[in-house]
Amino acid sequence: MTFPKLYKLSKKKNASISDVQQMENEVLVWNLDFKRTLKPDEQSEWNVMQILLGDPTPLNQDQDDVFRCKFSNATTFSAKECYEHSCMEDGDKFPVKMLWRKGVPSKLSFMIWSVFQNAIPTMDNLRRRGMVVINRCWLCKQQEETELFFPKIAEGIQGKAIWKGVQKGRYLVAKNISITINNGKSVSFWEDLWCNNEILRMTFPKLYKLSKKKNASISDVQQMENEVLVWNLDFKRTLKPDEQSEWNVMQILLGDPTPLNQDQDDVFRCKFSNATTFSAKECYEHSCMEDGDKFPVKMLWRKGVPSKLSFMIWSVFQNAIPTMDNLRRRGMVVINRCWLCKQQEETVSHLFIHCSMARSIWQYFLRPFKVEWVTTASIMDHFFLWKMKFGRNRGRKIWELLPYAICWTIWLERNVRAFENQENHVQEIVIKVKALLFLWGSLDKIFSNCSLNDLMNNWEIVVNL
Numbered sequence: 001m002t003f004p005k006l007y008k009l010s011k012k013k014n015a016s017i018s019d020v021q022q023m024e025n026e027v028l029v030w031n032l033d034f035k036r037t038l039k040p041d042e043q044s045e046w047n048v049m050q051i052l053l054g055d056p057t058p059l060n061q062d063q064d065d066v067f068r069c070k071f072s073n074a075t076t077f078s079a080k081e082c083y084e085h086s087c088m089e090d091g092d093k094f095p096v097k098m099l100w101r102k103g104v105p106s107k108l109s110f111m112i113w114s115v116f117q118n119a120i121p122t123m124d125n126l127r128r129r130g131m132v133v134i135n136r137c138w139l140c141k142q143q144e145e146t147e148l149f150f151p152k153i154a155e156g157i158q159g160k161a162i163w164k165g166v167q168k169g170r171y172l173v174a175k176n177i178s179i180t181i182n183n184g185k186s187v188s189f190w191e192d193l194w195c196n197n198e199i200l201r202m203t204f205p206k207l208y209k210l211s212k213k214k215n216a217s218i219s220d221v222q223q224m225e226n227e228v229l230v231w232n233l234d235f236k237r238t239l240k241p242d243e244q245s246e247w248n249v250m251q252i253l254l255g256d257p258t259p260l261n262q263d264q265d266d267v268f269r270c271k272f273s274n275a276t277t278f279s280a281k282e283c284y285e286h287s288c289m290e291d292g293d294k295f296p297v298k299m300l301w302r303k304g305v306p307s308k309l310s311f312m313i314w315s316v317f318q319n320a321i322p323t324m325d326n327l328r329r330r331g332m333v334v335i336n337r338c339w340l341c342k343q344q345e346e347t348v349s350h351l352f353i354h355c356s357m358a359r360s361i362w363q364y365f366l367r368p369f370k371v372e373w374v375t376t377a378s379i380m381d382h383f384f385l386w387k388m389k390f391g392r393n394r395g396r397k398i399w400e401l402l403p404y405a406i407c408w409t410i411w412l413e414r415n416v417r418a419f420e421n422q423e424n425h426v427q428e429i430v431i432k433v434k435a436l437l438f439l440w441g442s443l444d445k446i447f448s449n450c451s452l453n454d455l456m457n458n459w460e461i462v463v464n465l
């Protein structure tokens with residue numbers, strides 16, 4: 001605390017006193033093993049410290065150091081006394097005397113202390129920390145359980161953000177899917193849009209709360225009663241008058257259950273493409289249209305480019321990849337330094353476009369297209385440049401794949417450096433980009449009359465051929 005600069009500079013941060021004493025020319029001196037020679041102000045701090053420390057006195061190797069508790073004068077440390085002392089210092093009204101009782105085990109004292117601090121993992125505390133739990137008293141079992149897992153979970157920041165996104169996607173998908181019910185086993189009674197213009201959970205929230213069959217499929221809630229097929233939501237208790245009338249309305253809406261066709265699975269059809277297979281791409285485009293968003297959807301999917309890469313690019317656009325600045329923002333303690341240039345702070349736009357190393361990679365590949373490097377503010381703006389078409393024939397196709405190959409390779413290089421302690425030189429990174437281009441391009445027969453070797457050695461010619 002007194003000499004923070006010297007502490008920072010010392011390589012012996014965990015040193016004991018014996019670790020920092022050493023013989024020099026037969027004189028015992030202090031040695032803190034500084035990382036570098038001290039600057040003038042640090043040197044004067046070090047001088048002050050040496051005056052404070054005085055000359056080191058020779059240690060007694062035969063005996064251990066002795067720690068004595070000041071407030072009790074005993075050599076054994078007493079948690080109780082220490083705690084009482086700390087409370088006295090705080091001038092706190094904390095009922096210290098209540099905590100320790102003769103005969104009461106100390107783990108119990110700790111529990112009582114936690115109770116005082118409201119720090120025991122009761123259901124409400126777990127929730128406050130973002131855990132997904134049903135809050136119901138384990139003793140009386142009476143207090144109403146709150147909403148089920150899916151819709152309104154976790155007051156915690158993380159849970160909320162993630163589930164909000166998932167829910168949004170879920171409704172979007174639900175809205176755009178037409179359902180043909182056959183055996184009723186795949187269609188969710190409450191969550192799928194199968195009989196109404198809104199999912200039933202939203203239209204009848206009270207009944208949903210009361211139903212024991214929250215995750216039921218349609219076939220789960222149909223049952224034979226006196227040889228008649230009826231709806232059975234298995235309510236937790238008999239319905240009160242207002243709930244009963246809601247249930248009546250629901251039954252009118254549902255109509256009588258139609259017998260299911262056990263031989264066939266339910267069919268989900270995607271409204272916007274009329275296909276039975278769900279397309280993430282189309283769903284995404286659709287959702288962007290709804291948002292009236294200027295998001296460059298078309299940029300995300302490219303023939304030949306693996307979908308994990310599209311996902312990475314999307315994350316880059318959202319500033320959601322774990323770069324150093326993002327990790328910090330999430331509360332992690334990291335030193336923010338770019339893994340490529342090792343000079344500036346790592347942010348998404350720095351890593352992919354502003355970093356000197358990234359820039360030299362882009363420049364190398366852009367040269368044969370006769371495109372001047374323009375530094376854009378964000379990676380998204382950078383991708384917008386790609387809407388302009390450059391190159392002819394093969395060049396045009398390479399142009400379209402280029403940003404993906406470069407971004408992906410930069411990201412891999414960054415991770416190799418961060419986690420595997422390896423480094424590739426710019427030339428090696430360029431080779432990797434070309435290898436990716438060749439791999440993806442071969443699906444589209446872009447390189448049908450040239451070899452990988454040509455691509456490696458004659459980049460300019462291959463592009464302009």
Ligand SMILES: [Zn+2]
Pocket residue numbers: 338339340341342343344350351354355356357
């Ligand atoms: Zn950099």
